[in-house]
Amino acid sequence: MLFNSLVFIAGFLPVVLLGFILLAGNGKQRMAAIWLTLASLVFYGWWNPAYVPLLIGSILFNYLVGGQLLRRPSRTVLVLGVATNVALLGYYKYTGFLFGTLDELFTMGWSLEPIILPLAISFFTFQQIAYLVDAHDGEVTEHDFVHYCLFISFFPQLIAGPITHHGEMLRQFRDDATFRPRLDNLSLGITVFLLGLFKKVIIADPLGEKASPIFAVAADGAVPALYDAWTGALTYTLQIYFDFSGYSDMAIGLALMFGIRLPVNFNSPFKAHNVIDYWSRWHMTLTRFLTAYIYNPIVMRITRARMAAGKPLPRRGRMSLGTFVVLVAYPTVFTMFISGVWHGAGWQFVVFGLLHGCYLVVAHGFRAWKARQGWALDSTNPLHHAAAVLLTFLCVVVAMVFFRAADVSAAMAMLYGMAGLSQLSTDFDKSDFLTIAILLGFVWSMPNIQQWMARFRTALDARPQEGWLPQWLPFASWSPTPVIGLAIGMLGFFALAVAFSVAPTEFLYFQF
Numbered sequence: 001m002l003f004n005s006l007v008f009i010a011g012f013l014p015v016v017l018l019g020f021i022l023l024a025g026n027g028k029q030r031m032a033a034i035w036l037t038l039a040s041l042v043f044y045g046w047w048n049p050a051y052v053p054l055l056i057g058s059i060l061f062n063y064l065v066g067g068q069l070l071r072r073p074s075r076t077v078l079v080l081g082v083a084t085n086v087a088l089l090g091y092y093k094y095t096g097f098l099f100g101t102l103d104e105l106f107t108m109g110w111s112l113e114p115i116i117l118p119l120a121i122s123f124f125t126f127q128q129i130a131y132l133v134d135a136h137d138g139e140v141t142e143h144d145f146v147h148y149c150l151f152i153s154f155f156p157q158l159i160a161g162p163i164t165h166h167g168e169m170l171r172q173f174r175d176d177a178t179f180r181p182r183l184d185n186l187s188l189g190i191t192v193f194l195l196g197l198f199k200k201v202i203i204a205d206p207l208g209e210k211a212s213p214i215f216a217v218a219a220d221g222a223v224p225a226l227y228d229a230w231t232g233a234l235t236y237t238l239q240i241y242f243d244f245s246g247y248s249d250m251a252i253g254l255a256l257m258f259g260i261r262l263p264v265n266f267n268s269p270f271k272a273h274n275v276i277d278y279w280s281r282w283h284m285t286l287t288r289f290l291t292a293y294i295y296n297p298i299v300m301r302i303t304r305a306r307m308a309a310g311k312p313l314p315r316r317g318r319m320s321l322g323t324f325v326v327l328v329a330y331p332t333v334f335t336m337f338i339s340g341v342w343h344g345a346g347w348q349f350v351v352f353g354l355l356h357g358c359y360l361v362v363a364h365g366f367r368a369w370k371a372r373q374g375w376a377l378d379s380t381n382p383l384h385h386a387a388a389v390l391l392t393f394l395c396v397v398v399a400m401v402f403f404r405a406a407d408v409s410a411a412m413a414m415l416y417g418m419a420g421l422s423q424l425s426t427d428f429d430k431s432d433f434l435t436i437a438i439l440l441g442f443v444w445s446m447p448n449i450q451q452w453m454a455r456f457r458t459a460l461d462a463r464p465q466e467g468w469l470p471q472w473l474p475f476a477s478w479s480p481t482p483v484i485g486l487a488i489g490m491l492g493f494f495a496l497a498v499a500f501s502v503a504p505t506e507f508l509y510f511q512f
């Protein structure tokens with residue numbers, strides 16, 4: 001079931017919301033939580049009921065293992081629990097890729113029936129691994145079965161994130177005030193949901209229609225013309241921006257309708273002035289997970305080994321090349337390799353992860369060099385900042401080519417075309433660049449939804465930076481006024497009309 005489908009918006013959501021209001025409005029918070037859990041299982045099973053037992057089994061297994069770790073922490077139990085989750089994800093996501101790669105290398109003649117990837121398995125696997133690790137470390141404060149089931153299965157974040165953390169969700173479920181229907185939450189939630197829907201169906205989907213034919217040319221082995229290649233790369237980059245941003249907004253809005261706040265997962269990443277900043281803005285909860293459960297443990301283990309060997313701790317601006325490689329470059333590249341593999345089973349995703357790992361190493365190295373020179377880490381010169389934003393964006397576009405391409409060779413064909421190495425002439429509409437320029441101008445200059453609605457609390461622990469709009473045009477910020485309501489209503493009506501008139505398209509992150 002898709003957020004942008006008629007069956008969800010006009011069928012599933014009103015029924016679930018009505019049931020929640022009836023239960024929670026009568027003080028039956030526990031029953032409201034159970035109702036949302038059951039509704040979430042129906043939502044998940046709408047795609048393929050056969051995989052509902054897989055989700056339920058995963059929840060039961062991790063709940064029991066987590067309880068055992070809370071009662072008696074055991075590294076052996078933790079390793080078995082984490083390994084089971086990774087093995088389940090590996091079987092469904094990487095078996096076909098692994099066997100296909102081995103068959104290509106050694107021509108073994110293996111044939112394997114396609115394994116259908118269960119929706120959301122990458123997301124709920126990471127959530128539950130974090131729960132097990134924290135249970136072992138004594139950082140889990142609640143182990144209520146109903147709340148745990150809702151934490152994993154809650155439908156607004158189940159399919160494509162954000163990757164919520166048990167600490168931020170279970171404390172909301174524990175608070176009776178959470179499950180109390182409130183008109184302000186409902187109005188804020190509907191607003192954010194409709195704006196996200198507008199991004200998806202009005203902006204992202206038409207961009208996808210322009211990008212797909214160009215990437216198809218590359219997939220067929222041809223090198224697209226210079227203009228076509230850049231059009232394809234830029235339209236896809238903008239497509240995934242508005243698609244993922246739209247989904248993140250819709251998830252936050254849906255959760256808010258039920259009084260639950262999800263963490264911000266998207267914070268104007270194309271405004272980033274380096275790739276470090278980019279990953280603090282793009283898929284923020286994935287970055288949080290990778291940092292807390294992969295990068296930090298690696299760095300801590302290496303640091304402890306160095307201390308045990310009598311080596312001094314590094315200081316900013318005083319780090320040798322060897323120390324930088326061991327403490328920064330290696331953990332960063334390995335973590336981004338995991339990020340690439342998590343996104344998909346294919347060598348193009350491996351390249352995507354490693355490429356971003358190299359970007360990050362260069363960014364960290366440049367900042368370390370500036371610290372050694374005694375320079376400011378970030379320039380206050382507007383021209384320098386604009387150049388840094390543009391360079392970061394171009395790096396992101398190159399990586400997105402691998403992210404979108406069918407394989408590495410198709411990605412390289414796109415990059416050859418972008419470098420002007422094609423013998424073909426332009427086959428696609430040149431007016432597309434005006435659309436691209438307008439959208440980039442909007443992305444780089446306008447505040448995001450969290451900034452626009454900064455006067456009101458829509459997301460968990462959100463601290464949006466104040467943009468130019470509230471300072472220069474304070475009346476244009478979101479407020480519960482008839483003018484703003486009319487504007488949102490018109491945008492929402494337009495988005496709903498389009499969504500209901502065509503077959504719904506999947507969000508791009510559904511495939512991961």
